[in-house]
Amino acid sequence: MQKHITQITLIKPDDWHLHVRSGAALKSIVGMTAAQMGRAIIMPNLNPPVSNATQAHAYRQEILSALPKDSEFNPLMVLYLTDNTTPKDIQEALDNNVVAAKLYPAGATTNSDNGVTNITKLYPTLAYMQKLGMPLLLHGEVTRSDVDIFDREAVFIDEILSQVVHDFPELKIVFEHITTKEAVDFVLASHDKIAATITPHHLLANRNDMLVGGIKPHYFCLPILKRKNPHQSALLAAATSGNAKFFLGTDSAPHATTDKESACGCAGIFTAHCAIELYATVFERQNALHKLENFASKFGADFYNLPHNTQTITLHKQDWVIPANYPFANSTIVPFMATKTLSWKQLD
Ligand code: DOR
Ligand code: ZN
Numbered sequence: 001m002q003k004h005i006t007q008i009t010l011i012k013p014d015d016w017h018l019h020v021r022s023g024a025a026l027k028s029i030v031g032m033t034a035a036q037m038g039r040a041i042i043m044p045n046l047n048p049p050v051s052n053a054t055q056a057h058a059y060r061q062e063i064l065s066a067l068p069k070d071s072e073f074n075p076l077m078v079l080y081l082t083d084n085t086t087p088k089d090i091q092e093a094l095d096n097n098v099v100a101a102k103l104y105p106a107g108a109t110t111n112s113d114n115g116v117t118n119i120t121k122l123y124p125t126l127a128y129m130q131k132l133g134m135p136l137l138l139h140g141e142v143t144r145s146d147v148d149i150f151d152r153e154a155v156f157i158d159e160i161l162s163q164v165v166h167d168f169p170e171l172k173i174v175f176e177h178i179t180t181k182e183a184v185d186f187v188l189a190s191h192d193k194i195a196a197t198i199t200p201h202h203l204l205a206n207r208n209d210m211l212v213g214g215i216k217p218h219y220f221c222l223p224i225l226k227r228k229n230p231h232q233s234a235l236l237a238a239a240t241s242g243n244a245k246f247f248l249g250t251d252s253a254p255h256a257t258t259d260k261e262s263a264c265g266c267a268g269i270f271t272a273h274c275a276i277e278l279y280a281t282v283f284e285r286q287n288a289l290h291k292l293e294n295f296a297s298k299f300g301a302d303f304y305n306l307p308h309n310t311q312t313i314t315l316h317k318q319d320w321v322i323p324a325n326y327p328f329a330n331s332t333i334v335p336f337m338a339t340k341t342l343s344w345k346q347l348d
Contacts, residue, residue, distance in 0.1 A: 005289060006317040012309035013276055013296035015040040017137075017176050017197045017249030019268070020063060020075075022046055024329035027066045029254055032272040034073035036346060038309035041137070041249070042075045044102055045111040049080035052089060053096040060097075072311070076304075078102050078137060082114050083121050087128035094132060099304060100174070101129060102137040105156075109139060109222040109267055110253070119160060126168055135172040135304065136164075140183065141223055150207075153223050154182040165190060174303070177202065177251045179223040181234035187245050188238075195303050197249025198239045200278035201225070201269045201336055206232045217265040218334050221253065224267075239295060240288035247300035250275045256331040271336045273326060278336070280315055280344040314347045 018040040020030045033040055042063065044050030050059050056077040063075045079085070079093045079101040090101065103122070104115035116122055129136055140161060141152035165173065175187060175196040187196045201221060206228040210219035219225060226232065238246045252275060253268030260266055271278055276296065283292040301308050319341050325332040 005284075007314060008280070008289060008292070009312050009314045010276075010293045011297035012036075012038040012311040012313050013248060014038050014300050014309065015250050015252070015272075015275065016174070016247055016300040016304075017041055017043065017199075017251050018272070019043045019045070019251070019253040021254060022059070022062060025254065025256075026063065028326070028328045029270075029272055029333070030063060030066050030073075031068075031071075033252070033275070034067055034071050036276050036313060037073065038311065039074040039076050039306070041100065042077055044078045044080035045104065045109075047111050049082070049111060049114050050078070051080045051082055051085065051114070053079075053092040053098060056093060056098045057096050076100075080104070080114070081116055081122060081125070083117055085122065085125050087125055090125060090128050090132065090134060094134060100135040100137050101125075102139070102176075104139045105141065105143050107143045108141050112139070115139075119164065123167070126164070126171060130168045130171040133172065133305075135174055137174045137176055139222075140175050140178070149224055150226060153178070153180050157182055157186050161186065165194060172303070174249075176249060177223060178235065178238075179226050179231060181230040184234040184238045188243070192245070195245045195247065195299075196238075197251070197300075198235055198246055199249065199251045199269075200271050200275060200282065201251075202232065202235055203239060203282045204278060204337075217260045217262070218269065218336070218338070220260070220265055220267055221251070221269045222267040236282065236286055240283055240286040240291055242291050242294060244294070244299040244302060246295065247303065248275075248279060248296045249300070254328060254333050256328055257325060257334050258331060260334065269336050270333050273335045274322065274337075274342060274346075276313065276346060277315065277342050277344040281342060284344075315344045316347055317343060318345045319343050320345050 104112035106115040252272040
């Protein structure tokens with residue numbers, strides 16, 4: 001029956017992991033997310049990072065002023081954890097409507113130089129977050145140079161995450177942008193305060209897409225794309241399982257074309273131009289379109305103890321070609337699946 005579905009209406013989704021940058025770059029792209037999503041968890045890895053309540057408040061104002069006056073998009077702010085973040089910083093953040101705090105292991109990815117060098121230094125801060133019920137968002141990769149880039153997530157689970165979950169049994173944790181079967185299995189085996197986001201690109205692509213037939217910088221992101229089996233397959237099964245621990249987080253991470261097509265290209269895949277259509281494509285292929293709304297519009301809000309959105313969006317079965325690029329500040333950006341055809345399109 002599902003084959004014949006030509007239109008789907010969903011509660012407006014939310015993006016529980018998004019990079020929108022700042023300044024002219026922000027203005028170029030934030031409207032794409034606002035057109036699809038009710039809310040988004042805004043990543044704080046600016047330069048300098050969003051590491052206190054005042055910065056989070058100013059960044060939220062900047063995002064709102066980059067949107068049309070009648071936009072109802074609600075950016076949810078996140079504190080960037082450093083070695084020096086205190087319980088007082090967490091309290092001030094909470095008092096200023098910051099909803100979560102993000103841990104980047106130092107050096108793991110874009111603008112993570114001020115990240116955490118040793119998680120045990122943050123234990124008093126994590127204890128305070130646990131007390132308040134504020135979720136910890138994790139970039140789950142170790143950064144030691146002796147660990148292979150494809151193994152960094154699995155080693156993070158063994159060396160760090162297992163210990164944190166053990167030491168803070170009540171702490172809410174989102175294991176962000178999971179990429180491996182090990183991560184899926186860990187989340188499944190953990191209690192209900194442990195959840196994970198899954199990106200559209202880790203569902204739709206694997207490392208062959210990045211490397212076979214020539215290196216494709218627009219498929220380079222962190223955590224890096226893994227093997228089809230067992231990893232991509234495990235993510236597809238998890239996302240479409242109907243288990244509320246897995247929900248939508250695009251990790252859309254825009255970089256100018258020239259910064260990607262470079263001898264040292266930046267990590268990040270831009271998916272905000274058609275995030276919900278990408279997920280719809282995945283769920284349709286898995287014969288699970290009827291499970292898309294829970295994954296996209298309910299499970300994340302439930303985890304964050306927020307109400308579901310009251311608006312809806314409608315997607316149409318309709319072929320369209322993704323543009324080769326979009327304007328991005330004074331440059332361009334190459335979107336995920338540029339020039340390829342998608343068969344779902346959001347109605348305006
Ligand atoms: O690919 C990525 N890009 N992974 C991250 O963790 C950060 C992001 C970015 O900010 O560009
Ligand atoms: Zn990210």
